[in-house]
Amino acid sequence: MSLRFLLVLIFVAALLVLSALLTLYFHNPVAAASLVIAAMVGAALARLPFSAKTFDAPKSAPLNESDTPTIKKELPDVPASALLEATMESMREGVLVVDGAMRIVAANRTAHDIFGAVEERQEPRRLSDLTRHPPVYAAFQTALEAGERSETKVEIHVSTTGAGERRVFDLRVAPLMPVAPGGKHGAIGVFFDITRLERLERVRQEFLSNVSHELRTPLTAILTFVETLEAGAVDDAENNRRFLSVIRRNAARMHNLIDDILELSAIEAGTVSVEPTCVRLQSLTNDCLTALAARATERRIELRNEVDANVYVYADARRLEQMLTNLVDNAIKFNCDQGAVTIRHESTEARDQIIITDTGEGIAPEHLPRIFERFYRVDRARSRSLGGTGLGLAIVKHLARAHNGETTVRSAPGEGSTFTIELPKKATSAK
Numbered sequence: 001m002s003l004r005f006l007l008v009l010i011f012v013a014a015l016l017v018l019s020a021l022l023t024l025y026f027h028n029p030v031a032a033a034s035l036v037i038a039a040m041v042g043a044a045l046a047r048l049p050f051s052a053k054t055f056d057a058p059k060s061a062p063l064n065e066s067d068t069p070t071i072k073k074e075l076p077d078v079p080a081s082a083l084l085e086a087t088m089e090s091m092r093e094g095v096l097v098v099d100g101a102m103r104i105v106a107a108n109r110t111a112h113d114i115f116g117a118v119e120e121r122q123e124p125r126r127l128s129d130l131t132r133h134p135p136v137y138a139a140f141q142t143a144l145e146a147g148e149r150s151e152t153k154v155e156i157h158v159s160t161t162g163a164g165e166r167r168v169f170d171l172r173v174a175p176l177m178p179v180a181p182g183g184k185h186g187a188i189g190v191f192f193d194i195t196r197l198e199r200l201e202r203v204r205q206e207f208l209s210n211v212s213h214e215l216r217t218p219l220t221a222i223l224t225f226v227e228t229l230e231a232g233a234v235d236d237a238e239n240n241r242r243f244l245s246v247i248r249r250n251a252a253r254m255h256n257l258i259d260d261i262l263e264l265s266a267i268e269a270g271t272v273s274v275e276p277t278c279v280r281l282q283s284l285t286n287d288c289l290t291a292l293a294a295r296a297t298e299r300r301i302e303l304r305n306e307v308d309a310n311v312y313v314y315a316d317a318r319r320l321e322q323m324l325t326n327l328v329d330n331a332i333k334f335n336c337d338q339g340a341v342t343i344r345h346e347s348t349e350a351r352d353q354i355i356i357t358d359t360g361e362g363i364a365p366e367h368l369p370r371i372f373e374r375f376y377r378v379d380r381a382r383s384r385s386l387g388g389t390g391l392g393l394a395i396v397k398h399l400a401r402a403h404n405g406e407t408t409v410r411s412a413p414g415e416g417s418t419f420t421i422e423l424p425k426k427a428t429s430a431k
Contacts, residue, residue: 094107144187280309331356
């Protein structure tokens with residue numbers, strides 16, 4: 001074994017130990033690997049004793065020493081500096097390395113994208129020239145002056161997408177200490193893009209807030225009427241039936257909300273399977289309209305089934321009926337008195353379209369992009385008075401996508417609304 005190869009093995013072993021130590025601190029193998037790679041680059045640029053010379057790989061032995069031909073393989077001579085640069089440039093995390101004077105001595109392409117293009121200069125740029133974001137500067141300053149690791153969340157305006165956007169990063173900074181007498185010290189920072197995680201966390205918080213509010217409203221009504229009954233109204237034959245009816249209605253509302261939450265969670269988690277078959281659409285739409293006829297009669301709303309008797313669609317019958325019921329129920333709730341709800345079918349070469357149209361007040365354009373979001377309501381007060389959970393349209397959207405289909409809406413104030421379920425035909429549906 002040559003001395004050079006032995007030195008390479010020792011070098012790799014040292015990197016593995018360093019990676020393990022960093023992993024213990026950061027609890028994140030990706031972060032540890034990023035710091036190791038960037039530290040190597042920083043060391044090279046700061047003239048620490050790290051060799052950037054090429055090394056020779058040992059030739060492999062023949063697979064069979066007998067009659068098989070000798071197979072010769074050689075790993076190409078790769079400069080270590082080139083290997084490190086290629087690795088750094090392939091990282092999704094932004095990496096900045098600064099020296100003791102807070103000058104940038106290394107930065108990968110992702111860091112350039114985050115802070116804007118950095119032109120080549122004879123003298124390294126100072127960190128303050130690249131960004132004046134106080135949390136970023138403070139994190140590097142702490143590493144240099146106190147020799148302490150730090151982690152902070154920063155928001156940075158990234159302008160690589162033209163108009164630019166605000167993105168959130170988890171910045172982790174660690175000091176780089178000299179490894180040889182007279183060596184330089186510095187600090188390394190790794191920027192992890194957590195914008196998507198922040199958005200998901202915001203959605204989670206909004207979801208919990210909405211659920212709490214939706215449960216609190218019927219619970220308050222139930223508790224109020226129970227307390228009234230306990231205070232003596234239970235003996236009032238004229239009012240106790242009305243009170244019990246209100247309690248039952250609000251309990252049913254809570255039950256429906258919990259059912260919808262569980263249903264939507266299962267659909268989004270992918271645990272709800274659809275089993276498409278050839279379904280006679282007119283029979284399904286008849287069943288749906290019959291189930292909602294009493295509610296429509298109360299509002300004197302006409303239900304029209306214009307689906308031809310010979311139309312078949314490729315769908316899970318139970319899930320399609322669930323989608324239709326949610327859409328028709330909404331069309332009845334938000335319709336005008338003496339209005340109409342119509343179901344019809346249209347077809348393209350690749351898709352079946354089931355169209356539900358109402359004669360309601362319509363939806364303003366600014367609400368249309370969010371109409372299928374969980375708990376989104378155009379008129380919150382009216383929706384709650386009508387007993388909706390705010391999850392029906394979200395369930396429709398996800399069930400349609402489970403069929404490899406889509407749900408769309410077309411509406412304008414004063415013109416009613418048209419919801420369309422688009423389902424792929426059997427030849428183009430996923431098995």
